[in-house]
Amino acid sequence: MHSITHTRTQHTALTTSSTDRLHGLDALRAFALLLGVLLHASMSFLPGAQFFWVVSDHEKSAVLGPVFFMIHVFRMPLFFMLAGFFAHMGLQKKGVSGFIKDRGRRIALPLLTGWPLIFSAIIAAVVLAAWIKSGGNLPRQSPPGPRFTPDSFPLAHLWFLYMLLLLYIPSVALWVLWRSQQTSGMVRWLNKAGTLIMASLTGWAAPFLLALPVALALFYTPYWINWFGVPTPDQSLYPGRAAWVSFGMAFGLGWLLWSEQSVFNGWKKRWTWHLLMAFSLTSYCLLLAGMVPRLMPAPHDLNKLLYAFLYAAAAWHFCFGLTGLGLCYLTQYKPVLRYIADASYWIYLMHLPLVMATQACVSRSDWHWLFKLTVIMGSTLLLTLLSYHWLVRYTWLGAVLNGKRAQRTDRAR
Template sequence: MTALIQDRPGARLHALDALRAGALMLGVTFHASLSFLPGPQIWVVRDVPSEAVATFGFVAHLFRMTLFFVIAGYFGRLLVERRGTAGFVRNRATRILAPLLAFWPLVTAGLVACFVWGSAAMNGGVLPTNAPPPPPITLASFPLTHLWFLYVLLIFYAAALAVRGLAGAVDRSRRAGGAIDAAMRALMASPIAPAVLAAPLAIALAAQPIWFGWGGIPTPDTGFVPNAAALAGYGTAFAFGWMMQRQAVLLDLMKRWWPIHLAAAGALTLACLVLLGATSPVVKMAGGTHQTVYALCYALAVWSWTFGLIGAALRFLTRERPAVRYLADASYWIYIVHLPVVMAMQVLVFALPLPALVKWMLVVAASSLILIASYHLLVRHSWIGAWLNGRRLPWRRPAAALEMQTA
């Protein structure tokens, strides 16, 4: 996560930074779509259903977190190489563990308030009297909310450090590392790399006993033990990004095939939608051959999108752009606090007599403006910015710096 690394040398890092920001910002648009899904209510309110909005949410959710974990793995190893193991642990404790502990109570309180508000909005302005009691909170049902990605990152960081330490103790000649690097080069030189990396996820999804196919990789947002599909999918992504950072040439190899990967991603996504048909998002897969075929198509689509977008970014987004840099800096804060804001906007537009697409765009636009304003006024120039992003930016640049720029 480059929002947590102060120096960003190289065009490759600019491209990956832009992608990381885009993956996090897609979370706003995806969660904004959930109140417009066809079928029974699964969200804070059930607004006018829209197939178009639901399809956008499906596609955005398909690749965004896998893409994020690939980039997180890449920059995780980069941080270890720059700061050493002790420095890496201190940095992750400050920038990942501490925000998880600090923001979880605040975010959870906001989500509970929005659900109460949404229940009243859907019941004529009063709270329903026959609502079922909330389930008891246990270790298996603990609500991590959308901050689960921080918790899972901590698991992956710990696993990566453990494997790194064990490998260093056992393979002092580094022969195994050299063999792995050679295998990575061979894999990345071929356009079939997404198919190889998709295999663990496809197997895990096909074996998932209760799987809601519309939602893709089951979100590990409850309980302290992530589900097998999430560990397989996101763990493979993180490990791939970590190993890819060992050799700069691998990113250049990925850039070679980006049009093929994006074309495959589009075709596979269409196949997934056809296989889903008119299935409601809250209806589980029937199992058997149909689930296996869908799992294979879905996993291949996930990795085709990931490879295609990284390759395209390395082709077109290697130059530093102020607007992209600003959003990259803001994206971490925005993702942490966005969900209660998005839910509040969904409740506010619920009663408006407008088409679903217009409401969804209103929710996205209003939430984005509030979130960006909060970042600019509360975070960017404050100690919170120094905490989350590693630096506190001044409100105004020093006069000497301005003179040097205009000289």
């Protein structure tokens, strides 16, 4: 971490001579969000889905288990790392008050106003699934619902917005404190130490070093179901230790990367190595955990610690490798990618009820699982893209989510 003057200088360089980096990182962020649609669409075809998902299709797939597992390893760490990068950039650009207003509009407001509507749609999809499963009749007894208390609150897939708000608070507070102490000798020493630490992230062993805190947090998570990786706070307002460490570290690393973008150069050179290690470590974790979901908690022994370490190292290797890959090959402005990047936020917010409803509609058919998955993905993306273009992109809702947009200029481009 450098002084505020150095940080502003780097930001100026980014916006004047290296704007291609933003295209690559924007595309990666959209990639992470859209993978979530595939992740949820695949869940009804996983063996044992009746124990952890709303819809359990009678067509099961041995292929989708490893696909789900691999996506789940890196998707959210990658997203939170990019979120930290863009949050720091926004804070430098807008200042504290402007940043708070911006994140209140783009993150807090969608969470507070969108959650009741989306959760209601999810309930409707659950009722539809139960109606289809029982042959056109609703079951006489419904399963117990959430208590809507802090430790039993169904945030569903919007938990990532809640987690972002929790991470913004200490980040902004520390940034203000840091800026106020720039003349302190201790702060200057920490700046130099931070530069050395960030430079070490270009080394071969960096993902393994970063994996240690995450592995310990997972190891000490009681009743950890290791097949599903880091437990997410989707059913509680209290994120667990593993979520704080894993997603908090990713967010913090992204925050620091904005001031030390030279780290990206090392990732761009070694992206093939990082992805090779990521796939290798993930494959070994699959061998240890099994090719299909296991709902049994991992025994609290050395094997649990080893698995947690390899799992966390795979996630970091994916973050480094995919970022390097994106910065190498997604450097130019492409209208289609830009459009998808803009739409990805809306798509992810709205996709889950549509995915569940479509899964329920095709669940009793005799179609092949691949055709069903194509129908689920295609219909969900089509409806969300159409609604984004006609109801969101050039409206006040689009201004809330992505900022104001000039319709005529954008269409011409």
